[in-house]
Amino acid sequence: MGLLTRTTETAPCTVEVVHKFEELSAHVRLDNGAVINPGDTVKVQGPPVLAGYGEAVSEQRTAFITRASTLERFWTRLTGDMEFMELCEFSFSEEATL
C-alpha cells in the first residue's frame, strides 16, 4: 500500500442471504480473516446471490478487495464521519419530490 497506489487482493468469502418473514438480512464474511479498512472496496464475484421468499441461502464466493491508498484511507477517516446522517432513521428518503 503506497501513498497514492492501490493494491488488490482476493479472499474467499461466504455470502449469507435470508429472505424470510421472520428475518431479512444479507451479510458477507471474509473467510481468510482479511480486514477491511476505511476506503477499501469489496466486490463479491459472480451473479447476484438471490434468495426467493422463504429461503435462506449461503454461498461460497470470491471477494475482490481493492485496498485504498494511504492518502485515500486518511481522507476517508477524516471525512467519513460527516456522512453520519445515513445512520439516522427518518422514515423517508431524501428525495424532495417523488
Place this chain on the structure above:
Amino acid sequence: MNAHAKHTADATTAEEGLAIQQAQAKFDSKAATDLAMQNTILTPRFYTTDFDELDAIDVTPVRADWDNLLDQMRRDPNKGHFRKTAEWDQIDWEGMEPELKKEFLDFLVSSCTAEFSGCVLYKEMKRRGNNKDICELFSYMSRDEARHAGFINDALREAGVAVNLGFLTREKKYTYFRPKFIYYATYLSEKIGYARYITIYRHLERHPEKRFHPIFKWFKEWCNDEHSHGEAFALLMRTDPRITESFTSKLWIRFFLTAVYSTMWVRDHARPRFHEALGVDIDWYDQEVFRITSEIARQVFPVELDIQHPAWRKNLDRMNRAFQAMDRAKQKGGVSGWLGRMAAGAGAARAFAALYLIPIKANVPPENVRLQPAY
C-alpha cells in the same frame, strides 16, 4: 381449509400457511423475471470503525444496568410479536390514492433500508469485536433489525414491491465513523425512531379511522425495540465521561441534534399526503417528536436544544423553503438552475447556522441512566 386464503395471515393451519408461502415464492421468482413486481434494490452503506477502541470499552461503571438490559434482550420479549394476526387488515393497494401510495411506499422502503443498514452495521461490529459484552449486545440488536426488516418487507410484498438483495455483488466502498459518532448518531436515531413511532401510534389510538394500513398497529412493540437499543447506546456513552462531557463533545452533540432535527423537519414536510391521510399536522407532529426525544436525551446528553425559542420554528421554515428552492433549481437545470442551487444552498447554510447558534439549555444527566418507554 379455506381455499381462498391468499396470505399467510389468513391461513388457519400451519400447513396452509406454508403452502401459501410456497406459492408466493414461486410468484416471486416469476415476478423477478417478468418484472410484474416493481423491483427495489436495497442500498445499505458499509462502515468500518475503530474496532480496537470499541473493544476497549469497559462497562464496569454501568454493570448493573447493563446486565439488566442485556438480560431483557436475551429473553427476547418481542419474539413472535412480528407476525401477522387477524388484526392485519387487507389493504386495497390498487384503490389507494396514487400520491399517498407513492409516499407510503417511500416510507416502507426507507424504513426497510434503515433497519437493514442497522442490521449490517451491528453484525459487522459483532463480527469484528472481541469484547464479550459488546459482541453480545450487537448480536441482539442485529437480530431485532433483521426481524423488523422482514416484517416491513412482507408489507411491501403485499403492495407488489419485491426487495432485491443483489446489492452484495456490487462494489461496495467502506466508509469510516469514529465510535463516538456511531454512538451519537445511532442513539439519536433509535430514540427519535421511538418518538416518531409512539407518537403516531398514540395518535391512531385516538383516531383509529385514520389508520390506513395495519402496520401502524405494530408500532408500539416495534418502537420498544428501538427504545431499548437507544438505552444500550446511552449506557455505552456513560462508560466514559469524555464521550459526552468534554467541550468538543458538547459542540458535536449540539451539531448532531440540530442536523437530525432539521433534516427530519424538511423530510416530513416533503410528504404531505402521508401525514394528511393519518390526520397528522406535520408542524405539531415534528415538535412533539422533538419534545419527546429531548426529554429522553436528558438521560445522557449534557446539552438540550431550545425548541421553544422564537428563532427555532422560524429557521426550520427557512430551511424547508431553501430545500424546496433547491429542488426546483435542480429540476430547472442550466445556468439559472445552478445559480438557484447556490442561492438555496447558502440559504440552507444560513438557516442551519442560525439554528445551531440558538442558546442551548444545559443539562446534568441523572445518576441513574435507565429509562422505561413511558410515552
